[in-house]
Amino acid sequence: MSDTIVIAELSKGKISAITNELVTAANQLGSNCTLVVPCNDSAIANDASSISGVSKIIAAKSGVFSNYDAASWAEALDAVSPSGIIVTSASTQSKDLAARLAARRTISVVQDVVEISNDGTVLTSPVYSGKALQSVKLSSDAVVSVRANVFSPADNSGSSEVQVIDTSGNVTTALKEMVQRASERLDVSEANIIISGGRGMGNPGNFSHLEEIADKLGAAVGASRAAVDTWDEIPHSMQVGQTGKTVNPNLYIAVGISGAIQHLAGMRSSKYIVAINKDADAPIFQHADYGIVATWEEALPILSSSLSNLLG
Amino acid sequence: MNTNVHQSNSLRLLVGDTMVNIAVLVKQVPDSNSKIQITGDRVDLSSVKMDISPYDEFAVENALQHKDSSGGTVTAITLGGSGADKVLKGVKALGVDNIVRLDYDGFMDSNGLQSVLASEISSGGYDVVYCGKSAADTGAGSTGPGIAERLGWCSVSNIIDIKFENGLTVTSPAEGGNAIISVNLPAVVSCDKGATKVRKSNVKGIMMAKKAQVEVKSVSPPAASVTIVSQVMPPAKPAGKKFEGAASAETVAQLLRDEANII
Numbered sequence A: 001m002s003d004t005i006v007i008a009e010l011s012k013g014k015i016s017a018i019t020n021e022l023v024t025a026a027n028q029l030g031s032n033c034t035l036v037v038p039c040n041d042s043a044i045a046n047d048a049s050s051i052s053g054v055s056k057i058i059a060a061k062s063g064v065f066s067n068y069d070a071a072s073w074a075e076a077l078d079a080v081s082p083s084g085i086i087v088t089s090a091s092t093q094s095k096d097l098a099a100r101l102a103a104r105r106t107i108s109v110v111q112d113v114v115e116i117s118n119d120g121t122v123l124t125s126p127v128y129s130g131k132a133l134q135s136v137k138l139s140s141d142a143v144v145s146v147r148a149n150v151f152s153p154a155d156n157s158g159s160s161e162v163q164v165i166d167t168s169g170n171v172t173t174a175l176k177e178m179v180q181r182a183s184e185r186l187d188v189s190e191a192n193i194i195i196s197g198g199r200g201m202g203n204p205g206n207f208s209h210l211e212e213i214a215d216k217l218g219a220a221v222g223a224s225r226a227a228v229d230t231w232d233e234i235p236h237s238m239q240v241g242q243t244g245k246t247v248n249p250n251l252y253i254a255v256g257i258s259g260a261i262q263h264l265a266g267m268r269s270s271k272y273i274v275a276i277n278k279d280a281d282a283p284i285f286q287h288a289d290y291g292i293v294a295t296w297e298e299a300l301p302i303l304s305s306s307l308s309n310l311l312g
Numbered sequence B: 001m002n003t004n005v006h007q008s009n010s011l012r013l014l015v016g017d018t019m020v021n022i023a024v025l026v027k028q029v030p031d032s033n034s035k036i037q038i039t040g041d042r043v044d045l046s047s048v049k050m051d052i053s054p055y056d057e058f059a060v061e062n063a064l065q066h067k068d069s070s071g072g073t074v075t076a077i078t079l080g081g082s083g084a085d086k087v088l089k090g091v092k093a094l095g096v097d098n099i100v101r102l103d104y105d106g107f108m109d110s111n112g113l114q115s116v117l118a119s120e121i122s123s124g125g126y127d128v129v130y131c132g133k134s135a136a137d138t139g140a141g142s143t144g145p146g147i148a149e150r151l152g153w154c155s156v157s158n159i160i161d162i163k164f165e166n167g168l169t170v171t172s173p174a175e176g177g178n179a180i181i182s183v184n185l186p187a188v189v190s191c192d193k194g195a196t197k198v199r200k201s202n203v204k205g206i207m208m209a210k211k212a213q214v215e216v217k218s219v220s221p222p223a224a225s226v227t228i229v230s231q232v233m234p235p236a237k238p239a240g241k242k243f244e245g246a247a248s249a250e251t252v253a254q255l256l257r258d259e260a261n262i263i
């Protein structure tokens, strides 16, 4: 069995909870899991010391980790990671890193894994925009990125020592400026709950009704391509689908969205899908766990007040 | 290998050549409207309409804009069977100068694909490579950063905007907003849709493309370390619950708490 290395997933400078899921995946792929934490301040690695199923934690400390630069991150992480199967999350940034790390070691990368066979040899990922599932076998070490919300998180009853290793990398791009998002709202690619509007919203101002519910749920607001293309006020960064973002949240609420194949490509793997559409035959209903046949004008106020009651 | 690449670039700069040698990677994939069918335990593409992978259109547009701004040549490279010539002719009609096909039909693992593409790029003496953020069939997003690493180049991925004044400056989404990044050449740039409007081909371009020759090259990839075991349809989702009328929104909210445990 190969040794495994998990690259901790970070969010706002802290170790994100997905890291526990990555550890579960790693222990299915091999044994003797080393958790590598990219950091400026090695103190953040202490948060990981209780994750079960980890045999060693390495805090990879380097100035290169203050901003993302694929080349320098791969160089620094490669330098501190033992050989074996490397596991990362399948976030946009981590997939990019996974590819560079694999290339650095001249091994292959398998992205977006959603299933690992019990004996750890067969890995399954969605292909053709989720229209099919592909299973592959590894005959040597590889880098594997794992989708969120698929593997059950390792519990926090362990205790591992953190070893700090200073490392360096050559930064190859220069960050000129970070333009903060105008709204405080989450981006669809970062959110666990998404409520999206389509052309059926009628006009962009009506997205405020989606925002109201998003605020209650801590959700991000997304959109269909028809909404993005029709209204300047709805930016492409909100678009979900084949030429927008691929999302994998716990809950996806589609409002006034027909459910075209290219939209489904971006959200069909969501754990729960709710659809609100006035057309009972809209294709989105074939994919919805809970479908509401009604206009959003009527349904959203009721959904909103029901949520308020439930959330207290 | 890496040092050679850097040397050849600096040599070209020394002789005062400011023209940019641009490559763009394009891949043929099933049209996004197509239904995927399985025969045996493999995806069967025999009756599927094929097209250029959607993000590669933005890669081509950015490559052409780079040429418009700096002068130089754009070479489109694909790795695929002879069917992929259609995609190459399509981008030729848009204004790409050279079209190259690395002849290979079938599955290559990422290590094989990247090493073959990287060696073609290295021998072509390119300064910059544009590619799509991810191919519509793999959804991987591995090829751009993987090639860059093999060449020892920098890479930026999923860019949504690009400017050519004072070198290359790109915009790419990052946590909390957008990062504006200045990129040193040589570099690999993977392209998302963003605000870019892609140009359309005109009759003259299409006529020229018809006559254009695809330069076909043979490749020999390293042995695969990833093999496909099976391709299957995703399991059908159990039928959901469908309710008539707005009042059911209350029931759905309850279900989200009591059945789905989400809120």
Ligand SMILES: Cc1cc2nc3c(=O)[nH]c(=O)nc-3n(C[C@H](O)[C@H](O)[C@H](O)COP(=O)(O)OP(=O)(O)OC[C@H]3O[C@@H](n4cnc5c(N)ncnc54)[C@H](O)[C@@H]3O)c2cc1C
Pocket (backbone or CB within 6 Å): A197, A198, A199, A200, A201, A223, A224, A225, A226, A227, A239, A240, A241, A242, A243, A244, A245, A255, A256, A257, A258, A259, A260, A261, A262, A263, A266, A276, A277, A278, A279, A282, A294, A295, A296, A297, B032, B054
């Ligand atoms: C190459 C390619 C890439 C594409 N990429 C994407 C992509 O990334 N993302 C994407 O979304 N699409 C994409 N598309 C477009 C896709 O094919 C559809 O056109 C698009 O998803 C439709 O958006 P929509 O459902 O909002 O609009 P429509 O299809 O117009 O549907 C609107 C829906 O709203 C419902 N409705 C209307 N009024 C109300 C009301 N008052 N209350 C409730 N419901 C109402 C209607 O019944 C209808 O079902 C792509 C297409 C191509 C060819």
Ligand SMILES: Nc1ncnc2c1ncn2[C@@H]1O[C@H](COP(=O)(O)O)[C@@H](O)[C@H]1O
Pocket (backbone or CB within 6 Å): B025, B026, B027, B053, B055, B056, B059, B077, B078, B079, B080, B113, B130, B131, B132, B133, B134, B135, B136, B138, B139, B140, B141, B142, B143, B144
């Ligand atoms: N066989 C190929 N031929 C040419 N370019 C490719 C090929 N495979 C991938 N690419 C390029 O790499 C991008 C990302 O592909 P992928 O890593 O498979 O998601 C694509 O959008 C293309 O620009």
